[in-house]
Amino acid sequence: MNAHVANRSTAEKTLFRQFAESQGPEPSPARASAFARFAEAGLPTRRLEAWHYTDLRAAMADAAPILAAPSPVEIEAARLRLASRERFAPGAQVVLVGGRYIGELSDRLPVGVSVTEGALAADPVDDPLAALNEALSPPGCTISVARGTDFSEPITILHLAHGSSACSVYSRLAIALDAGARASFVETFEGAHAFVQRHAATIMKLAKGAKARHVVAVGDQPGLHIETQICDLAESAELGAFGLVSGGDLARRQIFVRMNGEDAKVSLTGLALLDGDRRADTTLQVVHAAPRGTSREFYRSIVDDDAVGVFQGKIIVERAAQKTDGAMKSQAVLLSPRAQMNEKPELEIFADDVVCGHGATVASLDPEQVFYLRSRGVPEREAKAMLLEAFGGESIDRIEDAVLAVALRARLSAWLGLRT
């Protein structure tokens, strides 16, 4: 790999150095292999299809120094911050500071749920940033939900950034549900400023008949938010996922789902709220690998000012996945003539007995709807906010959890309230 180093960007050169320094003389074979996969592709450019609308190589001037594990002083500082903030959701909370699980800041978990050091290995996915996370992330942790566990109150996983200087924060978390287990998780990202480059990975493994809800809320303001989810579903497992992006200069959420077992069900939903010159890219790859799987993807974006939204979704139906039922939809509202939305839904179908469809729309607010509300005395700004709350709210309602919906709608209202 050293032969190519001359052509590397500054950020890539830094990443090579960081990997060498972080691993010592003998890197683990898994990490070395992961870094080799990253090195082969390098930072993605538009030439890589899955990154067609987000030229990360151009966007990353350099890779910020990797954040060290928090010191005892920093852990105490985090404790104070936690005490002064309102929780996003009720229920137990697991706290990661700078990508490390901090047991002393975390709550006791419900019976049947445990946290262990080290994230479970994920099935490899073909993506350079997924590989980079695997190579450079601290060992991370795994949250396991035992067979027969059934509770609906969400467990919150709080990713807290610490430090005030430029840094890269890598984290790796696995969530594993044993057969028939049911659980709900919320990941919130907080505390990052514009000089933070975040590389977060979440691995989800759902055993036979397991059912998980997984909500992500990115509300802080990192310069870079790269989030990779890798989800595997066994027979009759169900995953309902939602992601809200309301902050960050450049946010990329990439979700890889593989339905390995028969009769699995997936619902992926999300909402991106974009203003200023922010960019948010949601890229999905949903693989139906077994018969009778159902997948629903429903994403909405509100794009204002000079912001740029991206939605790419690919549903792949393998030959064995007969009777697949897949439907993908992405809808965006543009609020400014300079706002942009790029949408690319795709189907790749290798089975012959399937029902699959996709649709994408980009529009402005409907002037007829605005006029109807105004004709009843509602001021224009409020009328538009009502319509945007409705538009965004319809994606939030799909998570089918009233408590989380209230928390997410509050974020939506706050974002709308900040716009003038």
Added chain:
Amino acid sequence: MLEIRNLSVSVQDKLILDGLSLNVNAGEVAAIMGPNGSGKSTLAYIIAGKPGYEVASGEIFLDGENLLELEPNERALRGVFLAFQYPTEIPGVGAMTFLKAALNAQRRARGESDLTTPEFMRRVREAAQALKIDQEMLRRPLNVGFSGGEKKRFEVLQMALLAPRVGILDETDSGLDIDALRIVADGVNALRDPDRAFLVITHYQRLLDHIKPDVVHVMAKGRIVATGGPELALALERDGYRDYAEEAA
């Protein structure tokens, strides 16, 4: 009370209203009848302030204030209410949320505090009962999945709650069967008041059997071409609009 003077309006360079003048007095129900394309709906929209129209000349005064200088929401707060021919469906906005926003906008403009939830619920329930609107319908998103009759009843419900100075009914009879028509007409008649005027826009005489007008204006080619009493509507029903169409040409 409502005074329209020499109003000329075009849409994309096409002249729709051509020097229209009209007076509606307080307490009066004025019917506007006319053939398709005569500009009736444009008149309704221009009073309510729908964007997209170009006013070449004229004024619309409500209680001495020129509505053309006001935003649509400001006109609503001065007492203009348009019952739409095709009420707009708004997915994701609950009918009750919408009603509350509208009522509170009006109260805030008057310097009053927002309605308490129980008081709001009481008012809606009372108005809904009179119009045979069931509570289930009010839990749905605004106008979404409403039948034609439900949409029109919901328009009248809004009018009852907002208690306007002038109610404009744009083809409110269209798409209604006779039972729904009667409910809607009863709802409007209950709102007749010496301080309130109605502009009832309709193509057919039928609605006027249920909402008895004081004055009937005939509109053709963008202006009022004849004015008379209720008997004028009957004559139109019998003879059609042909005479007026030719006269205006």
